[in-house]
Amino acid sequence: MEVGFLGLGIMGKAMALNLLRNGFRVMVWNRTRSKCEGLAEHGASIGESPAAVVSMSKYTIAMLADPSAALSVVFGKDGVLEQICDGKSYIDMSTVDADTSSKISEEITKKGGRFLEAPVSGSKKPAEDGQLIILAAGEKALYDEVIPFFDALGKKSFFLGPVGNGAKMKLVVNMVMGSMMKALSEGLSLAGSSGLNQQTLLDVMDLGAIANPMFRQKGPAMIQGNYPPAFPLKHQQKDIRLALALGDENAVPMPVAAAANEDFKRARSLGLGDLDFSAVHEIVKATGSWGDAV
Amino acid sequence: MEVGFLGLGIMGKAMALNLLRNGFRVMVWNRTRSKCEGLAEHGASIGESPAAVVSMSKYTIAMLADPSAALSVVFGKDGVLEQICDGKSYIDMSTVDADTSSKISEEITKKGGRFLEAPVSGSKKPAEDGQLIILAAGEKALYDEVIPFFDALGKKSFFLGPVGNGAKMKLVVNMVMGSMMKALSEGLSLAGSSGLNQQTLLDVMDLGAIANPMFRQKGPAMIQGNYPPAFPLKHQQKDIRLALALGDENAVPMPVAAAANEDFKRARSLGLGDLDFSAVHEIVKATGSWGDAV
Amino acid sequence: MEVGFLGLGIMGKAMALNLLRNGFRVMVWNRTRSKCEGLAEHGASIGESPAAVVSMSKYTIAMLADPSAALSVVFGKDGVLEQICDGKSYIDMSTVDADTSSKISEEITKKGGRFLEAPVSGSKKPAEDGQLIILAAGEKALYDEVIPFFDALGKKSFFLGPVGNGAKMKLVVNMVMGSMMKALSEGLSLAGSSGLNQQTLLDVMDLGAIANPMFRQKGPAMIQGNYPPAFPLKHQQKDIRLALALGDENAVPMPVAAAANEDFKRARSLGLGDLDFSAVHEIVKATGSWGDAV
Amino acid sequence: MEVGFLGLGIMGKAMALNLLRNGFRVMVWNRTRSKCEGLAEHGASIGESPAAVVSMSKYTIAMLADPSAALSVVFGKDGVLEQICDGKSYIDMSTVDADTSSKISEEITKKGGRFLEAPVSGSKKPAEDGQLIILAAGEKALYDEVIPFFDALGKKSFFLGPVGNGAKMKLVVNMVMGSMMKALSEGLSLAGSSGLNQQTLLDVMDLGAIANPMFRQKGPAMIQGNYPPAFPLKHQQKDIRLALALGDENAVPMPVAAAANEDFKRARSLGLGDLDFSAVHEIVKATGSWGDAV
Structure with missing residues (x-):
């Protein structure tokens, strides 16, 4: 089975390698071409653009940094939309919001292509070990067809229903x-x-x-005041904010999450946004300059 | 090694049996004497009163229902204080507040006895399996001596420092x-x-x-709306309240716990206090009688 | 001085009457024409469309129900944009979000017109009495010119800076x-x-x-359980949500507002959204169906 | 009418003066005798001890600094209890908790005396102007008798029911x-x-x-960062804590007060406890030392 792969960041590179290791033929593309060469050494072919990859592949998987990268690879010049058509499928494993996902889905399917969003839970190590958790949503028949890819990439995949549900599940978690x-x-x-x-x-x-x-891994470092950024605090806060917004639509009261959100905001206001989200622990150590006044 | 054991409720009975199974000679006492007979069949001897048990035992363990039972067994007629003396030790494994514990500790040590508070984490099943977690505090030398008992009762014991710290650790957890x-x-x-x-x-x-x-065990039942009482909601709420009071002394802001506390109070106000603490999930289903007005 | 007036709802009608009473010549328009006739009896002339009113007036004031009405009166067929031009000014006193306001401002000024947003604080009674509080933002020179209108409509007006600040001030309040x-x-x-x-x-x-x-007016009714809708609960909750979103941009922790928001959401989930916002008081009376289980 | 007055702090002195000004004969006592002399100049007589004042007065009013002062004046040597008896009444206007009030009430009434708790709302200025708000609770007949005193001291008095309700009302407010x-x-x-x-x-x-x-008075100073202590922050936080504890007894969810409480605690942890309670505003300015790390 042949597969295209767009995006060779830390996560994407590890995932593409796992596909190669599992015997798939993989054509890769990355904005910075030099990253493709490491994959070529392991047997990957190199595509000149997202469009070129799609033109050669029945299935194309994308693993991009953020919503704007996910959109530009699809909608940009030489992008996915230029070649996607009936008989071709696009699986976006980037972490994006439900709106971005729906926008991509809509245009892909207008052109006759099939779409699956499939964000993952897990970071570098699980990606390398093929132990990701895959939260897929979109077309069920496509999900069933690409199980072999998911088996190579993750320890478990879920099909969650219509496009947007993958993003929502990540927010809830x-x-x-x-x-x-x-x-x-x-x-x-x-x-x-x-x-x-x-x-x-x-x-x-x-x-x-x-x-x-999480308590086992982060706890001892928090006692030490160490917060090596695995999941940046500003992203954690953004996700709680979006989850609260999701709950607002259906009037779900979530006072504990709301209280946590305010403390993550407080941490952001103290300049901790780029540290690991466990750095929210630092807000208890905040100090003022009122010693003399009191 | 010989040991006295006061209190044969669900927890106490299982614990006394484990001591017998591990080869200790055990003299038991319970307010309702009939409960002692089940233990006698397994080789326990029976004491007529707390005082009688203490008079015959170098070490006496207590596992009582609540602070008032813990106090009455010590301070009441034929109670522990009547026989405790130099060379004898009292280990209270009941779950009581730090004040109750300190009060008992003070009087025991005035009489020359030694004292350890040792509340446990874990309920019926871990008690039966000798898999409790023991949170001991008080006299360190006594803790070291009674490790053999704790090994029979639990999978792990901790020595936490001065009397009161066992109760505090339970509150934090x-x-x-x-x-x-x-x-x-x-x-x-x-x-x-x-x-x-x-x-x-x-x-x-x-x-x-x-x-x-906890998520694994309680989650599916919560979805079903089943809340078989393992840890009553009213006790959970009381513990958060006491933890917040402990934090108040040192001005530790704990907004997430405070928000959770208000929801456990809301659950209590809806009559859910005697169900399992997971019944806090029911508050989202509360209804009013405003359908017509709106 | 001559002025156009678009929108004769409860608020708009009272405001247009106050302009007439203060000696201004007013040309009115309303989607449902019949409402114009009441004003004609007091001396107003009637315009056939927003465009017609603008073509005849140096200043046009709008008081519309919501953002979508505000947008359609400007952008729709026979709308404001068709006649606005250099030398003409548009003052939108509707309550709309900052985005809507900016969108309108942008197009008006592109055509050479001048723009002021001027949402009000106060409801029916202050509108009738000319006692509104006016939160104006946009072009300062225009604000200075239209002070005579504001004097007729309100007891106090504020100039708050660039377009959007009027909407923001309302959210904060x-x-x-x-x-x-x-x-x-x-x-x-x-x-x-x-x-x-x-x-x-x-x-x-x-x-x-x-x-x-507010305590004086709403308190006694809340004790009685009466919530005649002056300011609907769902709008109050929406405003807190938008204020929290505004705070999120700059990482301002607002835990009290966040906690209040969750309770207004809880009230919405109980079906109280269309009652007065004081109906949040009803959530303490919510009941469940657990009486038997407990 | 003759009245005893115990306690000549800032509040008590102003109140005793108002009684004198209104034509009552007043016998005063204060722990530091020198403060009595200022009152003597205005016509007061001086008692040697609380007991001495009570022995000479049908009614004795107390205005003491805190619960421990209130208790010691009653229970201490030469205290109120030594002379209180049938036909004599004691009106404690100090701000104390419900427990302290009940304890005093119980002992006074055991000796045949009558008791009223009557904490006030308002500080120095209203005390001087006879504009206090008086929250009385205890014996209704006594309340009716002492209205003339209350008319001299306050602009309004309330009778709130059994002893303890005065203290509770203050907590709620x-x-x-x-x-x-x-x-x-x-x-x-x-x-x-x-x-x-x-x-x-x-x-x-x-x-x-x-x-x-409150907004009018405190707001401008808060913008400046000035918090001259009128009502110390640590007392405000204590009152919210006690109000939350009162609500806990009856399972009243109060998430907004709980969230406010955590922020007042945060302010205390930053060393702001002795400033005015408006200094809670300073917590948004707290800073950390993470600039380099981020």
């Missing part, structure tokens, strides 16, 4: 994650201020019903 | 747990109202960084 | 108002549940530092 | 006040960050439905 991160931060702060050992709190939690990988 | 439960409920509600499958949300979360046993 | 309404509701609930007389609470507050007309 | 202060702060911050003039926001609000003396 990230909203819960943001509230949990803030809950962890409050627990650590309360422990510290109450004379309890913060690492022991992590140890106790890790043995019980609320044990989870 | 339960506060984080309450915020997480509310976060889960909000995620399920948002998924449901956005056209996403709620069980799929649970499946997706269970594969990623926030996967945890 | 309405956000504070929404938080205050929720604070009042919580106070009434707490008083009631604590054995205090709710009317006495209102009386006490009305004598002190937080005395305000 | 102060809770609403705290939420409003936080709402004001958020409005000012949002205005400032959105390019609106903050003073204009105050002006606009002061003309509409939410106009209130």
Whole structure:
């Protein structure tokens, strides 16, 4: 089976390699062509443009940095739309909002192509190990056909219904994650201020019903005040904001997420937006200049 | 090694059995004597009163229902204080507040006895399986001596420092747990109202960084609207309230826990206090009688 | 001085009458022509279309129901744009969002016209009494020229800077108002549940530092459970949501407004959206169907 | 009519003077005797102790700094209890919690005396002008008898029912006040960050439905960053905390007050507790030391 692959950033490169390793023939394209050459060494062919890749491939997968990159690869000069047609399929695995996804879907299908959005949960390591979680939505028949690709890329894929549901599912998960991160931060702060050992709190939690990988991985670093950016705080806050907006449409009260959101905003206002989202823990250490006045 | 054991409720009975199974000689007492006989069949001897048990035992463990039971067993007629003395130790594994614990500690040590508070994390099943998590605080030398008991009762024990810290650690853990439960409920509600499958949300979360046993166990039942009481909602709310009060002393802002607390209060106001704490999920289904007016 | 007036709803009619009473010659237009006749009896002339009014007037004031009406009167067939030109001015006093306002401003000025947005604070009674508060933004020179109109319509007008600032100022004021309404509701609930007389609470507050007309007017009706719609709850919630979105851009943490917003959403989910915004008080009376289960 | 008066702080001195001015014969006592002399110049007699004042007076009014002072004047050596008896009445106008009030009430009435708690709303200026608001609770017949005193001291008095209700009413009012202060702060911050003039926001609000003396008085100083302590922030936070605890008893959800409370706690954690409660506005200006890291 032959497949096109657009976008060779950290995630895309690892994914394209996994496709090659699993015996697929892959034609790659990347805005900066030099990144394609590393893939060529592993057997990939190189396309000159998104349009060129699509013209040669029945299926084209995209893994792009953000909504604007996702849009420009489709709508731009030499873009996907110039070659997409009946019999060809486009699978966008970039993380984009539901609106962007719908816009791309609409134009692809107008031209006779088929579309699937398939954002992933998981970052660099799971991408390299083929252990991503794939949140697919769009055309069910296409989903069934591309399972072999997804099996090479992830440990599990879900079909979630109409286009937009992949993006929404990510928002819901990230909203819960943001509230949990803030809950962890409050627990650590309360422990510290109450004379309890913060690492022991992590140890106790890790043995019980609320044990989870995030507390295990981020907790010790938060105690140290280290926040190496895996998932930037400003993106976490944006996702909670969008989830709250989604809830607003149907009048779903979510006061815990709303409270967490305000603290992530507070962290942004303190200049922490580019650190890891666990840096929300720093807001308890904020200081003022009122010592003399008081 | 010989040990006294006071209190044979669901938890206490399972714990006393584990001590017997691990080869300790155990003298038991319970307010309702009939419960002692089940233990006698497994080799326990029976004491006539807390005082009688203490008089015969170097170490006495208590596992009582609540602070008032814990106080009455110590301070009441034929209570622990009548026989505790130099060379004897009292380990209270009941879940009580720091004040109750301190009061008991003070009187025990005045009489020359040694004291350890050791509340546990875990309920019936872990108690039966000897898999409790033990949060001990008080006299370190005594903690070291009674490790063999704790090894029989739990999978892990922690020594947390001065009396009161065991109770505080439980509050912090339960506060984080309450915020997480509310976060889960909000995620399920948002998924449901956005056209996403709620069980799929649970499946997706269970594969990623926030996967945890509580979501796995409670989530499916919450979708069904089932809340078999494992940890009553009113106790969960009380623990968050006490944790917030602890934070108030040191001015630790905890807005997510505060928001969760208000929703647990709302659930209480709807008559859900005796259901499981996961019943906080029901508040989104509350209805009014304004249909006609609107 | 001659002035055109577009839109004769409850507010617009009262405002046009005040202009006539103050000696201005007014040409009116309304989508439903019959409403114009009441004004003609007071001396107004009638225009056949927005374009016709603009062609005859140096200044045209609009007071329309919502953003879509505001847009259609400008951009539609026989609309304002067809006749606006150098030497003519358009003052939009409708309540619209900053984006709508900017869009209108842009096209008016492209044609050589001058533009002022001037949303008002106050409802029917102040409109009739010429006691509105006018929040103007746009071209300062135009503001200075039309002060005579504003003097006829309001007790006070403000010039707030560039187009969009009028809309923003309304959002900020309405956000504070929404938080205050929720604070009042919580106070009434707490008083009631604590054995205090709710009317006495209102009386006490009305004598002190937080005395305000809203508590005085809405409070007694809230105790009775009456919510005659002066400002619909769904609009109040929308304004808080938009204010929070405005704050998000600059990372301003506003946890009290966020908490109030979630309760207004809860009220919407209970079907209270079309009642007065004071109906947020009803959420404390929501009930479930768990009586038997508990 | 003759009356005893205990406590000549800022408030008490002004109140005792008003009683004298209104023609009552007053016997005063103060822990620091020198303060009595100023009153003697205006015609007061001086008592050697609380007991001495009570022995000479049918009615004794107390205005003490805090609960511990209120308790010690009653229960201490030469205290009120030593002379209170059938036919004598004690009116405590200090601001104390409901528990303290009940404790005093109980002992006074055991000795045959009659009791009224009567905390006031209003500070130095209203005390001097006889414009306090008096929140009385306890024995209704006594309340009716002492109306002449209250007429001299305040512009309005309320009888609120059983002892404790005076304290509770103050908590409810102060809770609403705290939420409003936080709402004001958020409005000012949002205005400032959105390019609106903050003073204009105050002006606009002061003309509409939410106009209130607190916004008028505190608002301009908050813009300047001035917080002269009229009502200390730590007391405001304590009152919200106590109000939330009162609500907890009856499961009244109060998320806006809870969110405000967390921000007042945050302000305390920044060292602002002794400034005026309007200093909660400073938390938006808190800074960190992460500039380099980001």
